[in-house]
Amino acid sequence: MKRTPEELAQTERFEQSYTNLQADVMLSIERQVCGSDYGGNSWTTRGEAEQIETLLGLRPGIHLLDLGAGSGWPGLYLAKRSGCDLTLLDLPFTGLQIAAQRARDDRMSGACGITCADATNMPFGDACFDAISHSDLLCCLKGKRAVLEACRRVLRRGGRMVFTVISLAANLSPTERVSALQAAPEFAESEMDYATLLLQTGWSVIDYQDVSTAYAESSRRQQEAMKANRGDVIAIIGEADYANRLARYVSKVSALTEGRLQRQMFVAGIA
Secondary structure, three states: OOOOHHHHHHHHHHHHHHHHOOOHHHHHHHHHHHOOOOOOOOOOOHHHHHHHHHHHOOOOOOEEEEEOOOOOOOHHHHHHHHOOEEEEEEOOHHHHHHHHHHHHHHOOOOOEEEEEOOOOOOOOOOOOEEEEEEEOOHHHOOOHHHHHHHHHHHEEEEEEEEEEEEEEOOOOOHHHHHHHHHHOOOOOOOOOOHHHHHHHOOEEEEEEEEOHHHHHHHHHHHHHHHHHOHHHHHHHHOHHHHHHHHHHHHHHHHHHHOOOEEEEEEEEEEO
16 A cells, blocks of 8 residues: 555654654653553553453464554563564564564563564465554554454454554534644544444454543653653754644643543454
């Protein structure tokens, strides 16, 4: 699937962000916000990651595919805890390099593979994974339907996919929709709600959770941690970017608490 100029520009921004997120102050903030220190850019907390491990039934001998893997959070954490085999897939190569080094440092007990590829066109055979996870990936790309179709192809029957996604609430007024989009990830807008999109792409919804409240709390913690480390953060990302991010966290918390924005966790199996 051909990527748009906007998506290509986003990948370039992610390339730099993965380097920035390895700075000591950024890892410290990540520990305060999510309980992790991988330099991740999703909002998955340690508690959510451990829940995902249980929902996927991860254990030695299970092969997990983690999409939009970035620098390895939460895929490497899931594999380290469970002993499962792991394949990390993403496009920004810098993040994958960081993940590969972390896997070596952590001395993973299971096999760990790294693949630089588009999630809409994965270079894997049919039915070759037992479990799939992706954290806040679909809201960061346009080809949501193509990703879900690709995931269905590579998952073995009886396997599960667990993912989180940030989206706009239903039935918003035009004004509410504009404000929600300003607070949301770049490609959060979806052609339909995710439960319907899953059904249309051959999935059955096994479980669903609204995790918007936890996302709002993480955003508040992120905002306060950035304020507390203002000088160090500005030295890494610059004053303009710092001010822009703080403003986005304020609008994000407002959109979440007022019900304009939501974050959801889905557990799906092949229909």
